Amino acid sequence: MRDERAALILRRLKESFPIPELPERSNPFRTLILTVLSQNTNDKNTRRAFQNLSRTLPITPKSLAEADEGEIRRAIRVAGLYRNKSKVIKHLARSIMERFNGDLEGILKLPLGQARKTLLSLPGIGPKTADVLLLFCGNKPTIPVDTHVFRVSKRLGLSPRDADYEGVRRSLQEIYRSNEYLTLHLLLISLGRVFCRSRRPLCGSCPLLDLCPSGSASKSGR
DNA sequence: GCCCAGGTGGGTA
DNA sequence: TACCCACATGGG
Numbered sequence: 001m002r003d004e005r006a007a008l009i010l011r012r013l014k015e016s017f018p019i020p021e022l023p024e025r026s027n028p029f030r031t032l033i034l035t036v037l038s039q040n041t042n043d044k045n046t047r048r049a050f051q052n053l054s055r056t057l058p059i060t061p062k063s064l065a066e067a068d069e070g071e072i073r074r075a076i077r078v079a080g081l082y083r084n085k086s087k088v089i090k091h092l093a094r095s096i097m098e099r100f101n102g103d104l105e106g107i108l109k110l111p112l113g114q115a116r117k118t119l120l121s122l123p124g125i126g127p128k129t130a131d132v133l134l135l136f137c138g139n140k141p142t143i144p145v146d147t148h149v150f151r152v153s154k155r156l157g158l159s160p161r162d163a164d165y166e167g168v169r170r171s172l173q174e175i176y177r178s179n180e181y182l183t184l185h186l187l188l189i190s191l192g193r194v195f196c197r198s199r200r201p202l203c204g205s206c207p208l209l210d211l212c213p214s215g216s217a218s219k220s221g222r
Numbered sequence: 223g224c225c226c227a228g229g230t231g232g233g234t235a
Numbered sequence: 236t237a238c239c240c241a242c243a244t245g246g247g
Contacts, residue, residue, distance in 0.1 A: 040227060041229095080245075083242070123230095128229060144228080
């Protein structure tokens, strides 16, 4: 059920924000490492950490599985949460080598449900990271729900207020066509980053203010 | 000096 | 099942 309002939201997003480029789209393992590094980390530091790691070691399952964890840790320090992340990266690389012979592409060729389940069984891959890989690299019809998508889709009334991760994902996927998922995901993040922040929303200058049920009518955020 | 960043997994009730 | 919390650096 795709209503006019939902269509208008997407149109307005496209008019208001450039569609961000996707780095590393073709290589799932590099995308995976980038996504792990990005967890609770801003873009700039994510890129720095990835570059440092790339300079230190080849970003392949084999090389990272064999690497010294301390070396990974030093390279990615700038991304924060580096003890966790270095452990996850090493563990992931090893699991992918042992269970899939270093081949992530094969997983992404499985049917969506099976591919998702397999990815979620890997250490450090939660729903968001799995959906990023499935959508970005596997071209599968799913929508990763990060912190911005989670918040913004509720504020815009696209998802129920009490929805959890799956609830938000399901509601967005019911409203939009699968060929719009990637664009929608990227643009909701753009909106969330700039105008719809959790503590300090800039509702007054938001280009979608009139489409926001809670924002337009009442005491919008400061 | 505080708040936040494209989450995840382990612990506890 | 449903929360709560640790993880941690760097920039605004």
